[in-house]
Amino acid sequence: MKWLAYILIVAGISIMFYPKAHSMFYSYQEKQLLDDWSASTSIPKDQIQQSYQQLNDVFSRERKSIENKDAKTSQTSMIGKLTINKINLTIPIMEGASQQNLKIAAGHLKGTSAIGEAGNAAIAAHRSYTYGKQFNRLPEVEPGDLIQIETTKKILTYQVTKKLLVEPSDLSVLRNNMNESNVTLITCHPMKNPTHRYIVKAALYKEEVL
Template sequence: MKWFAYLLIVAGVSTMFYPKAKSMYYSYQEQQLLEDWESSAEGSLIQQSYQQLDNVFTEKTRPKNASDFSSKPNILGKLTINQIDLTIPIMEGASQQNLKVAAGHLKGTAPIGEPGNAAIAAHRSYTYGKQFNRLTEVKTGDLIKVETNHKKLTYKITEKLLVKPTDLSVLQNHKNQSVITLITCHPMKNPTHRYIVKAVLQKEEVL
């Protein structure tokens, strides 16, 4: 019977460490995407992208081999918020696959750094990396820095909102301003709302 007791101990230890190992794995992938990007030289679509977040945040759908990228990911840059110790890669598309290891730029919204409203979504959960877990801690006036292959952009946070998933007003276009809208789920478990942080471009440096 000793072997059975040992088996139970091993099973218990494995169960205890599995969530931590999984979190470390996705954090590692997130860091790898950042390193890959830094070493590189180089109205219906918006609604579909936004509504897709319902499945992404609640994990109603999960692609096969979701942690594996079949082709080189399209990394747009990185986003940094010093106040919450956050640096995260930004990928094109807010898919389940992308949001496991990065933030995702919603297709159909303005290009980052251009006039208009660029929407960027990321997870806020206990399962995957840090991502937007601490987004609720930022304050109005805090700075968000975005670096692409060609520009360094500094945004100032102007407002924070809690909205229902059906509220598309947060994606309203701003023709005369360059705005980024950060989107995540709220609360972290069984989310019913979207937590929104909006920021306006203050400074642009060409690389």
């Protein structure tokens, strides 16, 4: 019967370490995107609304078991990286706020302005249960703090202007002002069973061409 005891011990250890392994896997994928990337218009309102409301499912869906196909992302999918020194965060940005993209990166909402262009570029990310990961610490960001986004062509520095807590149906946070360049960061609130969206808005402060 010793073999049964050994099996039970191994099973217990596996269950205990699974959440940590799960978190480490996605952290690795996030870092790979950043490392690989370093080496190297007007859209109808209904499309913006569809993209924004898609977050309801993305934010509320339970995290599923890791599958190999989930890890199949490419450097070409990454459009930039976002850094907030205030909360020690650097995260890849991918085009589209899909469930797959948000497992390892932040996602630019399709239908919103291009990052760095006039208008309002919306970027969404999960709030990870691991401290300091994804937008976990976004509520610590305050007006006046700086957000940096690096694309293949520019380094854009934004200054936070406000933070909000809104209903998931509130599209006003995506409103465009074509006279300036803004970025809107979006995540869920609270972390478990989210009922609202936590929003941080920032305006372009400085632009550097690479």
